[in-house]
Amino acid sequence: MLSNPIEDTPVECTIYYENGDMYIGEIIQGQRCGNGTLSYDNGESIYEGEWRDNRRNGRGRQITRQGKYSGQFVEYVFCIIISDSDLFSGNGVYCEADGTVYDGDWIQGAKSGMAHVKYASGESYVGEYRYGKRHGKGQYTSLNGEIYSGEFMNNMRHGVGYVIKEGGVISQGEDGIIIDCVGTWVEDKYIGSGNQIEGKY
Numbered sequence: 001m002l003s004n005p006i007e008d009t010p011v012e013c014t015i016y017y018e019n020g021d022m023y024i025g026e027i028i029q030g031q032r033c034g035n036g037t038l039s040y041d042n043g044e045s046i047y048e049g050e051w052r053d054n055r056r057n058g059r060g061r062q063i064t065r066q067g068k069y070s071g072q073f074v075e076y077v078f079c080i081i082i083s084d085s086d087l088f089s090g091n092g093v094y095c096e097a098d099g100t101v102y103d104g105d106w107i108q109g110a111k112s113g114m115a116h117v118k119y120a121s122g123e124s125y126v127g128e129y130r131y132g133k134r135h136g137k138g139q140y141t142s143l144n145g146e147i148y149s150g151e152f153m154n155n156m157r158h159g160v161g162y163v164i165k166e167g168g169v170i171s172q173g174e175d176g177i178i179i180d181c182v183g184t185w186v187e188d189k190y191i192g193s194g195n196q197i198e199g200k201y
Helices: none
Strands: 011-016 024-028 032-041 045-052 053-063 066-077 086-096 101-108 111-116 124-130 132-139 148-152 158-162 180-185
Touching: none
Parallel strands: none
Antiparallel strands: 011 024, 024 032, 032 045, 045 053, 053 066, 066 086, 086 101, 101 111, 111 124, 124 132, 132 148, 148 158, 158 180
């Protein structure tokens, strides 16, 4: 059956909901579809971006008291397991209220994939995330300039890695690299491997 082109044409409108929410944007057959902004009555959240079938879907930006996210949204159908909501998905930037900035990949609302994170403390991390935690290979730079490069598990140094002291140069074949610990970590503790090195290379 062919669709009616008139019924499928977006219409600009403003909708006031009984709970106090307000939507300004495009609708198709009474549903939010296209571009629009939804302001929640509690004043804690605003979403502006793309919609499909009343759900956030596509590029958009969400602002809450907890932080700001700008990136991709996707409909999430497994609402019985998680929630009946539209979740961050793809690549996006999330600015938390404390100043921490996560710039990276998302899967079904969770920080998962490659990311670059600048923490409010001034420290930073570049590497893999899994379900909201540093997990996989990455590089963490502390406030004192010390760098850990290696494997992580559940936000902890775990696996093979090494530490570069402040002032070291991360460039193979050049002078100035100062390596302190090369070996294995278990749950954020260095256990060594017989290959502890200290010096310039």
